[in-house]
Amino acid sequence: MSENVFITPNKPGSRAVRRTAQLSSTPAATGTKSPSALHIPATPYLAKLGYGTGVNVYLYNRSPKAGRVMSPWAVKRVNKRHEKSEYADRLEKEAAILRTLNHPNIIGFRGFTKTVEDGPKNLVMEDGNQSLGDLIEMRKENVDLPFPAQNIEKVTSGVCSALDYLHTEKLIMHADIKSANILIKNDFETVKMCDFGVTVKVDKSGKQLPGEQYIGTDAWSPIEVILKEAVTTKADIFAFGLVIFETLALHSPHIDKLGGGEEPLDDSMSESFDDSFDDAAFQEALGTRPALPDTLDLDNSYKKVLEIFFGATIVEKPESRPSAKQILEILEREDTGDDSIMCVNIIDGDADDSMDQSSYMEESSCATIDISDSANESSVLICESPPAV
Incomplete structure (x- = not known):
């Protein structure tokens, strides 16, 4: 998810009504709790985390409840112009699949619905923080x-x-x-x-x-x-x-x-x-x-x-x-726990053996893994060189 986070604050003195999306009670996978109703603010009140084809992802920082700090949620919302497209169908399919899954390494399902007045569809999940792609x-x-x-x-x-x-x-x-x-x-x-x-x-x-x-x-x-x-x-x-x-x-x-x-x-x-x-x-x-x-x-x-x-x-x-x-x-x-240096070399199968590898392999622990395919006949040589004295 993108690091470019924005928040659209309510203007001072504004009398705008804060529209919310109410999610019907949809039980999650066994072992997870699903509240009877979830209220999601309209887009201007959410921080944008990222986007995909036909959808945007927002961060919803929930207000404390009864003195308890509430964990944030991620809200995936179909773009308005894609509300009748395949991307809306995919989001609905994702919600149907995600609510059946219960695994510590799969993002948790929290709810799914449309906003009031036939607004866009929302998939609500636990917040996953950052994507590996962003970290890369x-x-x-x-x-x-x-x-x-x-x-x-x-x-x-x-x-x-x-x-x-x-x-x-x-x-x-x-x-x-x-x-x-x-x-x-x-x-x-x-x-x-x-x-x-x-x-x-x-x-x-x-x-x-x-x-x-x-x-x-x-x-x-x-x-x-x-x-x-x-x-x-x-x-x-x-x-x-x-x-x-x-x-x-x-x-x-x-x-x-x-x-x-x-x-x-x-x-x-x-x-x-x-x-x-x-x-x-x-x-x-x-x-x-x-x-x-x-x-x-x-x-x-x-x-x-x-x-x-x-x-x-x-x-x-x-x-x-x-x-x-x-x-x-x-x-x-x-x-094995040793601290030796590992060298990785790709060896072309049709190349001339111009370099004598035998002496190097005698001094090192080497293994050859065949990685040939129809386009290239080759292997990878992985060697553990003895550390310098």
Whole structure:
């Protein structure tokens, strides 16, 4: 969610009537309380948190009640011009799904209704604080270094715990996993998934049910979605693998394929800047694993993170990607605990062996992971170099 928060205060002396939205009692999932009525102020009295296609998201700071401090809520509201569109239908679908979910890593449902006088639809949820996407943008601007491995592992644990619940208990795919749909509280202490408007029903084997459509977002979609082939819950796994990529590269998948370089300093340069975008290269890259930046310098603490990233983003054989439960098992595996430097090198399968790697591998502990696909025959060599004496 955007950091650009605004509040429209009531003008001094204004006699404007404060319109509210009243939400009917709609029971949430077992274990959560749903009040008999919720009152949501009109848009001018809410702080804007962010926006999506056809909707805006607002923060509602509730007034204290009987001396108790009330936690804030997030209100997702359909834009007025989209009240009769598919985006309104998606919000209603999201509310119907969210009220059935009860998991610590999924945003909590609070209510759903229209405002009075046929106003816009409102989905009311617990406040998730900041999106991972926002944190990635801020980190890029401030330090331009990958997130610490422990923070990436916290995100992985939270998201994959939620995915295991969705895939095995609720039999649905999230179908739009990306950093913007992962919420972070209190320095990665709490991780929650949000935005369930395009979920896909699956059978017990994880296959998409007939009539269901995977929409998602192109840059995070796996090859089977791009090619309109059979889709399973492993599509969610691929998309999450690209979230890991975001936490390391600090930018969206494949955005580098668009070219364009730095934004223009003035309008006189804008035309040449627009012409430099290469949409064809971007489209061709969709569904593939993006290359990690050459500048990455990761220590051994990232070993599990990289193992999960490469496994989750296998292209040609979706069934070979780990399940959410298997990813959790990787995280729980006992760590070796050494402080050696880890080198990550991509080896092209058709390249000449001009560099003799045998001597390096004798001095280091190395493992090779096959990451070949139809476009590239290659593998990743992960080595733990002995620390300097």
